[in-house]
Amino acid sequence: MSYVLQVALRIKKENVDAFMKKVLENAAHARGEPGCRHFDVLVDPKDPTHAMLYEIYDDEAAFVAHQATEHFKKYVAEAVPLLESRERIVWSLAR
Template identity: 35%
Template sequence: MNKTLLAEFTARDGAEDEVARLILEYARKVREEDGNLAFDVYTKASSPRSYWIFEVYRDEDAFQAHLTAPYGAPFNTELAPLIEEDASVLTFLDPVA
């Protein structure tokens, strides 16, 4: 079964350009992962500093591989001071059958 989630965070005022650069660079790397099926980056239309990232992985093993990718920790370390939250807020999703 696919592993699907929504990651949310808000860029600090003035950090919008740097956050956009970081997340787009990170997205390119994640999309190359063998088990990644989607990594779509959005901003909320009514609040362009609010980011929503829709992620889908082939299965739990693919998601775990994503979590241990060598570029993940450096990305999160660089992102942390640029966002309002302590870290991305993750919401795991299940399909409606």
Template identity: 35%
Template structure:
């Protein structure tokens, strides 16, 4: 499974707009993209205007398909004027038990 996590900083006055756009992206991606497995929007515990997207895909190709899709494009069209990010936190493939034992 391929995972990504990114952060965004959002001006307080655009917070609700960002939340709505991110939740729509997640909802629609999960519904329409077979390779999208998880899409979570997380509010930072100390800064209510910092958000994290925690996403999982079947593989890197599914993530690439998501990035080329309409939901991703719509999300960035809404937030590009005001959101600072994405700042990459993680990007990689989950290590499974069988792979760890054979290494």
């Protein structure tokens, strides 16, 4: 069953450009993973510090595989510290 992850992000104001560069890099790599069906990076048009990730994986195992990749580890080490907050919500796809 599809595994959908929504990540609500608040970026520290001074880190917006640096964070966006790294999250888009991670997204581009993730879309190349066999188990990743969709990976969008969204920004609030009225507030560049307010962003969201929308990710779809074949199943939970594909998401676990995503977290073992070098690009995700790099994202966690370099991009996540630039954030104010990060809330992860798991959804089921009713379609």
